[in-house]
Amino acid sequence: MIICSIQLIFFCIKRQLNRFNIEIVHESIETKPGNSLKSRLEESVGVIVSHCYQCGKCTAGCPLNEDMDIKPNQVLRMLQAELPGYEDKLLSSLSIWLCLACDTCYSRCPQEVKLSQVMDFLRQESVRQNKVNPKAKDILSFHKAFLETIEKNGKLNEVWLTLNYKLKTLNMIQDVQKAPSMFFKGKLNPIPSRIQHVKEMEKIFQRISENEGGDK
Amino acid sequence: MARIGVFICHCGENISATVDVAKVAEEAAKMPGVAYAMDYKYMCSDPGQTKIIEAIKEHKLTGIVVGACSPRMHEATFRKAAEKGGINPFLCEIANLREQVSWVHPRTEATTRKAIDIVRTIVNKVSKDTPLFPIKVPVTKTALVIGGGIAGIQAALDIANAGHQVIMVEKSPSIGGHMSQLSETFPTLDCSQCILTPRMVEVAQHPNITLHTFAEVESVSGFVGNFDVKVRLKARSVDMSKCTGCGTCWQKCPSKKIPDEFNAGLSYRTAIYSPFPQAVPNKPVIDRANCNYFQKGKCGICKKVCPAGAIDYEMEDEIIDIKVGAIVTATGFDIKHTDFFPEYGYGEFKDVIDGLQFERLASASGPTSGEIRRPSDGKIPEKIVFLACSGSRDKAKGIEYCSKICCMYTAKHAMLYKHKHHEGNAYVFYMDIRSAGKNYDEFVRRAIEEDDVHYIRGRVSRIYEKDGKLIVKGVDTLMNAEPVEIEADMVVLATAVVANPDAESVAQKMHISYDKHHFFAEAHPKLRPVETNTAGIMLAGACQTAKDIPDTVSQASAAASKIMGLFSSDEMTREPVVAVVNRCMPPLFTTCTGCLLCLEVCPYHAIEREEIKDRRTGEILKVAAKVNAGLCQGCGTCVAFCRNKSIDLQGFSNQQMLSEVVALLNKPF
Amino acid sequence: MKVGFYPGCSLEGSSKEYSKSLFAVSEKCGITLEEIKDWSCCGASAAHSLNHDLSIALPARTLALAEKQGLSEIVIPCAACYGRLAASQQAILNDKAILEKTEKYIDMAFTGNVQLLTVFEFLQKYIFPVADQYIVDKLNQKTACYYGCLLARPKDLTKLERPENPMEMEKVMEKAGATPIDWAFKTECCGAGFSMSRTDLVAKLSGRILEDAAERGADSIIVACPMCHSNLDLRRPEIKKQLKKDINIPVLFITQALGLSMGISAKELGLDKHFVPTGKAVSCIVKKEA
16 A cells, blocks of 8 residues: 555656647737737637726625735726736736636626636646746645646546646645545545546547647 | 609618619609709708709709708708798609618619609699698697606796696506606615605796696597597596695505505505505595495495595596697606516516616605515525516517616616615626716716625526525626526516506507507607607607606706797798598589588598588589598598599699609600 | 446545445446446646647547447536646637647547536436435435535536525435525635645645534535545645634545445545544434335
């Protein structure tokens, strides 16, 4: 059992090292008129930022409003204003990573602005432009660990995800005390379950990353 | 041979920016029958009209075409000019080069070509035009006012005071409308009932006003000056001529748990009831749906106790026919209720109330005698939160418009609360403060500055109940969008103003148009705000759009003055665009075969059966259709249905329409 | 009767008891669940956070497989998976360009003719018509029905009648002989996927939910989402630290609660797999009066 776990850890470290070669390529995008964050958002997601009339209902209902550095309505405000400096501030904010996509904002928005989709877009843009807020690193690491796990296995295995995440964040102690009891309750499968056609999964990831290269 | 003049208007730059107007005039001059063509910057202006008049005289024109804006805008203007020039006004036609060309196309050659084509069709039509003469019809100088709220009351009194007869129809048992439910009115804080009830009494006592309460309009037919209206007098179950309004019946009525509409559901009434003590007429009706006698066949107490013997269970609805010359539609509005707001508890929290309920709480005649108390436990709220824009300006809820009155009445509510409870805290969540109006903004400032009402800019996301408090989750967008959570004792939603639930069916009965929110449509948003598209039917008050009392009263008086204008002469002229059945020499008399299909399809009942008789013997030679020019609205349905083309619409005859098409088909390429 | 089934990753791992109890209840009522062969992960919040196309393509693969397998309906007990699959299906059906792009990514045809069922819809459609004959016990306790985000929002996907105060779960619990309480946090967010990355925020949000349920006297909390369950159950020590008080209300999956009323044993329903002991909820149960 223990040997098994150690092997697993080593395997993960190895994979992690390999991964450095294919880290997401960061790039800087110049802000030109017509190529503003707002116009790219409107084009790719279809959310029209000017629909927001700043009533603040989104922020009022947001479960994490207190923890956000830029409140949900202010995120839209900054997109609307298109003033110099706003884009950087937005892309390096913590808020865009704190959004849980619970959709409380959208469900009550009088103007039906799909804010969670705006947040998704800003997250992706923040990664692309290498502007991720340092405080959001754990969240990003988790998302990355998650996607890597399913790219390799087709489905999630919580042990793998956890180990992968721990390697990324070097936060080894967290939740260690939970592992034994989870294991004995049969909730942890140390042997990663995989889908039959794992290759298909890798291909999907590959095609999408190629297509995005083509879009640029 | 026709001598037609063509006048192309630039409409400032409205037309000339996209259409090569000089080219249009130049091409028009070459069209067959055209004797003169020109273009000018503003054809509708005085110098423009003078040019038309002079051209008619100088070039001996027999007809004119004006290429300008929509005929709805200036057809009448140019026809008057044609008449001044000495030709029959119906020989002047409009080619719509603005709405149909310049406003909808870019500046290209094709756009100019389209303009030329439109002019060509109209020129050909004018060459087939015949002189027409206005029709004169008598006017019934009685007005019908539908709705007995402040709008209807004002309009009725104005018309009646001018010496004309007025019939008022109100669907509820008393007149007074929403205004009778209000506590104080902004921006003066004078008592609503104090200023309204004298007017209500005046209506009841006015010699020129006939009042039908508990009555509804069934149908409207006819036309301006001569409407035939059927009114349903709903069975009151109380003989109005015997009842003295003593009140014994409703004191003894055993069904006491019916939500009271007048108190916005905050108290109960009996099954036989008069809505409120100042009701006009102050005589009760039986609400049959909630009456034991009508539902279960047992009871009959009111009949036993009535000292005047006025209770009549056998009374039936009665339909009366009335003839009126003009109608004021003043059917009022409704508000959204608290159950419209899922995020504020689906109307299930008793202490979340709407604005009208607050009015009743604040009103001296209300269920708490003017003390502001929570509906749940009767306690005086220490913290009260007002939410402006509840449902208004909310596309997601299907109401994108501003309800206009809420900013003001919310300031009033907060003020009334603070005046009664100096120690209490009042908060107002708002998006914008819209207080345009005489002394309005000063009023809102007074609430903030003198009465210490806390205004917070932001919308509330959610309200929930916990330990007898209402947790209000809002935001202060002026304070870095800080979340705000208030533990309130009571919440008042300034809910959206909406059309009455039966507005659509009322509009259909009256043949007037309405918008997607079922507010009635005015004939022109700026220049004809009190008329509808149906001649002779006016609008007053909030049935058109959300309005406060001053605006409502102004519009009601305006509607009244329109009607007084209509009643100022004994007969009125109508456009001669009506259908006619052709006539020819005997032995045919007419090509009409008397199938009378037209009679069946005419929506205005304007077609009659006519017997053509031998003058000497009285023998019936032929049966044919005949159009009553007074009733005909010129819709053309009969023309479309006539099997052998024996009916034509004057001004739009088959031949005239065909000539327009032919002009297009035969155009030189 | 056969119904398609998409378990999703959690139901094979940390929420095995959800799957176990769903199968137990279905079996009792004569419903066979047919798993989509070689299904893969829906992508969860990681995919839509980092890559829009991926968040559509991952669920699309599974849906295309279900189509291939000839399943006309699939039940997706995990609220998060349901949300992703339904959103993906909707996005593809609403936009031809997305359809073409996605078909290329997954290298399979996609028609979108598989009907997706939430656990409520499944219970309503297949279990409710026959449930009464199998319900032998009364849960006899106050339950706080907790929907979280993904069962209530966005409303066009979840199809709830009253998204701000849904009653679908309450109807199930009433059938099972429980008394659902009226409470304020049924559709508030538990912290969802932050379980590992921002445990502090999960403790805060889940703490509020737990506190309201406790203050209003709930004996148990009923959930229908593995994420909600693990945040409310597994994260109880962190919540305790946050609230500075110990709340020991057990958290049951809706299918476990329903299973209990059908006389299925606690072990068969996986009630032993919880971190917060479930004995309190089980001990309330009484025989249903005939």
